[in-house]
Amino acid sequence: MEVLITDGMMKKSLSVLRSVAPVASRTGVVSSFPHSMAGISRFADGEHQVRRTSPRAYVDGVNEVVERYGYDYVLPVGGWTTNVFSEHRDALSAPIEEVLPGRESMRIAQDKWRCYLLARALDVPVPETVRLDPDGDVSAADSLGFPLVVKAGTESAPRFVEYATSEAELRAAVDDYAEQYTDSPLAQEYLSGEGCGFFALYLDGEPAGSYSHRRIREFPPTGGISACAESILDETLTEYGTRILDALGWNGPVMVEFKRDATGTPHLIEINPKFWGSLDLGIASGLDFPEAMVRYLRDGTRPDFSFSSRRFHWPLSGDIQHAIARPDSTPAIFGDLVSPRTDTNLSATDPLPHLVEGAKAVVSPFLGS
Secondary structure, eight states: OEEEEOOTTSHHHHHHHHHHGGGOSEEEEEESSSSOTTTTSTTOSEEEEOOOSSHHHHHHHHHHHHHHHTOSEEEOOSHHHHHHHHHTGGGOSSOOGGGSOOHHHHHHHHBHHHHHHHHHHTTOOOOOEEEOOTTSOGGGGGGGOSSEEEEOSBTTSOOOEEEESSHHHHHHHHHHHHHHOSSOOEEEEOOOSOEEEEEEEEETTEEEEEEEEEEEEEESTTSOEEEEEEEEOOHHHHHHHHHHHHHHTOOEEEEEEEEEOTTSOEEEEEEEOSOOTTHHHHHHTTOOHHHHHHHHHHHOOOOOOOOOOOEEEOIIIIIHHHHHHOGGGHHHHHHHHHOTTEEESOOTTSOHHHHHHHHHHHHGGGSOO
């Protein structure tokens, strides 16, 4: 069984690669670059460059790699790639339908406004949100109060999150958004609680395994990717997440992201219809979704997961950046680095990818969030 993994520059692609390599006869990595974080791993048997000139050209490029090198399966990792494969699934050379959501389910998951409408219909709490006209009056957001968050309306869009504490800052944030994108941004009430998530793998439209997490540190600290997190089983997150995913008739891996308000109630933030950046945490907790997907594609075997709570941090992909932004967190980060009870993605037996990861960590704080 030969498996090709996309998005080699993402740390989660390295996680997927390390997960599936023991059960695959050969593994390959696709990236937009000649060399990538996952591609230089000792677990990668082949590295292939496919540029993202257009969605269909990317599919054609992946097909060429599959046919030339004889890969049996392709696992999409990033949001853009997963969305492209969902829309162009009929054109893919390798079988993938069994681990992709339906097209309409994917479209809803990508559209944050439609997600909020669905959640409200299902009695799942959502932050108060309005959709703004970039060329119009921003006073439509007055009812939300300040501070508030201005964000992209599409999950797969490049990350855009700005915070406004006044109407002037809101106008500036909307103008900034309009300079970069052509769609409408969302203005959303700011929730002061912790970030948390529900993670699941659906096979044949049924949940095959799930868990939740709580974020201990994030980057940026005001709300972003997990720098340190703990896996948990949370009944409320499971109930809300499952309610949404069942309504979508979901299939494949997915993260449903929440943030708690001041009372501790989780509110839906977005659906991430793809593998997620904190994937290592789930694998360490006994829910190895990438391996389970490969086994399912190969012979239809459904997984039998056993969960154990774990604490995980990513020193070079979040925690260093967090420490630069919040120096008072440095002792806690160092404590996790040396604690035998905190897992990390750093690997002494597979060190080369962390050279790339470290370079990204040094550069990213100076590039903005």
